[in-house]
Amino acid sequence: MLYLKLDLQYFAADEKTEKATPKKRQDTRKKGQVPKSQDVNTGFLLLLVFGALFLLGAPMKATMTGMYEHAFQEYIHWDLTENHVHTIFTEMTWEISKVVAPIMGVAIIAGVTSNLIQVGVMFTGEPLKMDLKKLDPIKGAKKIFSARAIVELVKSLLKITMVGSITFAIIWVNKDQMMMMSQKSIEGALSFFGTITIIMGLASALALLVLSVLDYTYQRYDHEKNIRMSKKDIKDEYKNIEGDPQIKAKIKEKQRQMSASRMMSEVPEADVVITNPTHFAIAIKYDESKSEAPIVVAKGVDFIAQKIKEIAKANDVITVENRPLARALYKNSELDHPIEEQYFQAVAEILAYVYQLEKKM
Template sequence: MKVSYLKLDLQYFAADEKTEEATPKKREDTRKKGQVPKSQDVNTGFLLILVFGALHLFGGQMKEAMTSMLSKSFNEYIHWTVSEEHVFTLFLEMTIEITKVLAPVMGIAMVAGIFSNFIQVGVMFTGEPLKFDLKKLDPIQGAKKIFSARALVELVKSLLKISMISVITFAIIWINKGPLMMTSQKSVEAALAFFGRITILMGLASGLALLCLSVLDYVYQRYDHEKNIRMSKKDVKDEHKNMEGDPLIKSKIKEKQRQMSASRMMSEVPGADVVITNPTHYAIAIKYDEAKSDAPIVVAKGVDFVAQKIKEVAKANEIVMVENRSLARALYQQSDIEQPIDEQFYKAVAEVLAYVYRLEKKA
């Protein structure tokens, strides 16, 4: 008895073990919830490269705009009297000028964020991650996340990013240590230009390094995502049942449909012209109406029990039954109910109908 219980327990755990790949429906459901493999390093890398690239392209214009604002402030605004109208005009003009300076950089930053997300997850709109969930406030689950393998990987990844960016920054400063020490001998404009170039170089190099690191991070994120959405054999079966319906219920529905079809079919037998039999296993009821069809129509067919029922109804309604073994079998296999017979059976069925009409004429 203990052995049997042990086997049942092992089977139960085996059924619940996540060993199966996620089905397309499971993937679609997790995507709707916003659960997709994505690396934040891709976003950060693209953001750094495009933003510092924009600073390199528009830096001169931004410097001129800022210099113009400062010059106007000390040459014009400083002589204004403090009034509500002058303060409003001052803030409005300064806001417009600052917007002109920052708009290109902010626009490129938005494009970088949208593009980096698009290349990873495609087009996706979902509000599921924004919904309030009390489970997120569970301290036990939070502690498990802190001391999980994923948290360890994130820690190693963060240390690696900090080390990489620190090395890149130090290397750029070390390479340019000569010009850096000589900035005190240069004009303010030349010194600012030098520091601007060094800063842009650091940003571009750091962004490129993060993009290289993001390739490894994205591979890991995909692996971790696939692992988390794995399904057990029981999950796959349950999903199949939900999509296709319970097999027991489906069989009952099909049985009910067969019963309704058989009942409807039996109601057509009294109007048939002839029933062709095997004589015991097959029965096919044929009706010929020139007004409805150019060829005879199969109004009912069946084997074994259904064939017996067709013959009983035909006998009760005095429908002629003709025995033709090969024709009955062929009609059953190659004809559909409420459809005209195939052209290959025209001659054989015509002979049977002619025989039936002769009998009716004699009667």
């Protein structure tokens, strides 16, 4: 029963039920693991591209028709020489660039913007590193039949259904006009089909954006689930950040010892030691060239207080008993700092008494 209880406690501690800590999130982000929906990129890209086509359609059409007119009116009469081919290629490339460049620019802006909206600014090379574990066929099979794969399949079917339904509906509504395009001019037919294409693109983009909201919500949920931590993970992370508590305790103890050793070395230079007399001891030094007020060079209670008094006695430093002043100075004064103004008079009287006593001695 004892072993069973210990095993249950171990599994409970190792179960990933806790939210990820900020450090875990930061480390995961450095590896390129962030919640991201490709549908947001696709929907945003389609929306901006078809929007650009809607706004720039007329200039693009004028450029393309002008290019064809120029080709069949002038280029067709040129002799086939090296210079003429170079000229035709250069001019055609320039005209095509004027048509394609704005759309490519909008596509790049859409891609960058959609990624910034989702993950912000992030540069990492972790996903590009070679990882032989990705070639494991067993893990690959598990991914194929995992819950995530099923969600992706359902999502793909839903996208195909939505886009197909929207496209079919728009074509069905405009089927009568399409049948009459044979009676229209080429320019009118191009204008009609261009408008229909842009409407289908914009409608599909909006549908994908609506779907992307649901997909992004799921991606965030799945990401949060994957980066969950166990209580043991949180404790281990805390130890790595803050250090082992036992080591920290040893370091603090060593620092206290060093501080006490340095403090004791200042006692022989003190002018007076004010005591409780048994529990508190405060060593005071007044050096007019360094400070306008007396400075506390050492203080302590119980064992440390006894050590201060022993060192003071061994170095002929006068000890004065003043219970309330000793308690107040210990509580309200810092090492190597001047005493507070409210204790000036009391300490000045003690120093005056010590200086008179030293003169007599």
